[in-house]
Amino acid sequence: AQTVTQSQPEMSVQEAETVTLSCTYDTSENNYYLFWYKQPPSRQMILVIRQEAYKQQNATENRFSVNFQKAAKSFSLKISDSQLGDTAMYFCAFMKPIQGAQKLVFGQGTRLTINP
Amino acid sequence: EPEVTQTPSHQVTQMGQEVILRCVPISNHLYFYWYRQILGQKVEFLVSFYNNEISEKSEIFDDQFSVERPDGSNFTLKIRSTKLEDSAMYFCASPRLSLETQYFGPGTRLLVL
Numbered sequence: 357a358q359t360v361t362q363s364q365p366e367m368s369v370q371e372a373e374t375v376t377l378s379c380t381y382d383t384s385e386n387n388y389y390l391f392w393y394k395q396p397p398s399r400q401m402i403l404v405i406r407q408e409a410y411k412q413q414n415a416t417e418n419r420f421s422v423n424f425q426k427a428a429k430s431f432s433l434k435i436s437d438s439q440l441g442d443t444a445m446y447f448c449a450f451m452k453p454i455q456g457a458q459k460l461v462f463g464q465g466t467r468l469t470i471n472p
Numbered sequence: 473e474p475e476v477t478q479t480p481s482h483q484v485t486q487m488g489q490e491v492i493l494r495c496v497p498i499s500n501h502l503y504f505y506w507y508r509q510i511l512g513q514k515v516e517f518l519v520s521f522y523n524n525e526i527s528e529k530s531e532i533f534d535d536q537f538s539v540e541r542p543d544g545s546n547f548t549l550k551i552r553s554t555k556l557e558d559s560a561m562y563f564c565a566s567p568r569l570s571l572e573t574q575y576f577g578p579g580t581r582l583l584v585l
Binding site: 391401457462 | 513515516521527571572573574575576578579
């Protein structure tokens with residue numbers, strides 16, 4: 357079974373700083389998908405970014421980028437120029453290759469606080 | 473952009489009562505998923521549903537749980553006899569343009585007393 361580990365329960369940075377959230381996973385699959393979801397205090401789950409394992413290029417979405425290290429099974433999220441609105445729980449998630457409906461397997465989450 | 477919607481947003485019930493949580497996925501997509509998040513914990517997969525059948529279910533999804541598609545657009549998650557430990561946030565999720573990317577509804581916060 358796949359597992360996802362987020363080793364940082366909490367992080368805190370000052371506004372405008374850059375912060376990196378760590379995620380590692382365990383799988384025997386060669387192709388898969390990785391995601392970061394953001395959960396603000398409203399508890400809505402918001403997709404931040406996704407990465408296909410077969411792509412070597414790291415995904416980016418505006419201030420959000422990932423460092424995908426397939427051999428190390430590592431998938432970290434970097435938030436540049438952090439903003440107060442980035443304060444949230446961040447969950448890393450794994451999905452096996454699509455053959456019909458596939459579930460997301462989540463890590464435990466990292467609580468990120470951006471301080472003014 | 474079309475969204476996943478869920479009702480009710482909050483539900484308070486007595487232990488042993490039945491609850492029905494509702495979801496309208498994106499654009500009549502054939503795939504949808506239910507997840508659960510106990511307060512302070514990670515999001516856990518409950519069940520996936522494809523073309524009117526359960527595709528996969530977790531060990532959490534025992535006989536007290538059921539999913540249905542009562543009409544062409546709505547999906548429901550039913551808990552027959554709620555327990556205190558069923559108190560959680562329940563999310564449904566649906567793909568949008570591509571199957572591998574799931575978008576979540578706002579969730580239903582269930583409190584069992």
